[in-house]
Amino acid sequence: MEDMDAGRAGTARRWLDKLRGLIDPERMGDDFLYLLYHDALARRLGTCHDQRDNLYLRRFERPQIELFDLMAGHLPVLTLAGRIGGALLADHLAGRDTATLLSVGIGSGGQEAAVLTALAKRGRAPGRLTVIGVDPAVGSLHQAERAIRDTGVTLDFHHVPRFAERMTDQDWDLVRRAPRPLVMNAAFALHHLRDTASGADERNTFLSKLRDAEPDVVVLCEPDSDHHRVALPERFHNSWRHFHAVFRLIDVLDVSAADRNAMKLFFRREVVDIVGTADDEDRYERHEPAETWLARLREAGFRPMPAPAESVSEPMPPAFVRHDPDSVRIGFDGESILAVIHAVPAHA
Incomplete structure (x- = not known):
């Protein structure tokens, strides 16, 4: 090297x-x-x-x-991240008359559908849900809409077939006008954002625009390592x-x-x-440490929150889960591999 x-x-x-x-x-x-x-x-x-x-x-x-x-079936760090992120989303969607889920990098909608299915079994699904799915793959957006509709929730689904950094003013207007509470989920998505050719930081720009849309909560899941600018x-x-x-x-x-x-x-x-x-x-896989994501969120006007301990009901050895005051770290043998971050607007 x-x-x-x-x-x-x-x-x-x-x-x-x-x-x-x-x-x-x-x-x-x-x-x-x-x-x-x-x-x-x-x-x-x-x-x-x-x-x-x-x-x-x-x-x-x-x-x-x-x-x-x-x-998904055998790697416990991924299973745990899905459980924790899903539990945090469920906490903010359960029992609501209306709600909006902005899902960045929604893919085929598996996590979202699993959350809504679990809420429906408890009789706690939102009365009407607006989903704004952001993903450059048009086929994935259609799959996500079908998967979420199959949960039985009354659904308004909006397709945003773009990378997150290319969301238009009209896309952000849609987010701002959406029914409340507004819950943003991004699982393994934001580390794909790259700086512009002029050096502008697209991650900070995205989080600033998100903050302007006044979401009630932000849930991020990201690898906990530094492969971005180093x-x-x-x-x-x-x-x-x-x-x-x-x-x-x-x-x-x-x-x-x-x-x-x-x-x-x-x-x-x-x-x-x-x-x-x-x-x-x-390069596309530009991971950053959890500390960097936490700093970005704070700079954009968010306040990272501790995740409820009950967000993980059962341990999954040999992986570990560490509940910190501002994040949840998931890893193996002392090494943090993934982080789940739960943040609210700083004034909340």
Whole structure:
């Protein structure tokens, strides 16, 4: 990494070749992470990929929907994040005559539908719900609308087929005029926002516009690591520590070896994006530490709140949950992997 960062590409390639001779994922489970980073750095250097690597990795490829189901069903940090975020959303939607849910990066609407289904079973679903779904994938927005309608809630669904930073003045007018309470949910979405070409901070801009819309509560879920503006060597170190914790957690799960490797392969795209993308402007996975998100929220006029302890009814070892005064950290073996943040307007 030092040679690559210093522009000594030839030396870096020789180190990579030597490293590849030491990697044996068939024999050592830890070597799967080395293989993914070797692949990412080789891509960055424009080096031809070893056919052995391609064949090995293809053995564990699954359709993306299968990988999502596998991760959601077996990776406890994701399950816990969904439970905690869902409980916080439910607290602010339950029993309301009307309510609005602004969901940024709504995807297929799985989390939202799960929350509403659970509320309906308790007889606590909102009387009429407005959902403003923000997602660049038009197909996902249609899936989300169908999934939420299937819960039986009386629904007004508004499609916003754009990235969050490209929301128009008309989109924000829609948010401001929406029925109250206004609840904003963003799960694994805001770290995709990049600075503009002129250097403007799109994350702060988005949170400032959100604050102007006067939401009643904001719920964020984000990876707890720094891959945004830091230089390549530090980004490499931060991402290695983050994914090493994730992979060690996967290694102790009660699943087959094939499923463990498939789950690890789920993160291949993120590793390649974070350390293997040569042009920094093309990077997409720009995670930030929880402390940075908390600072951004405070600067925008929000007050982070403690999450109710009952938002997690049952522990899910070997993952841990730590309730801090301003966030919930979820991780493994002392390393925070994800953070759920619950904030209200500072005047509230």
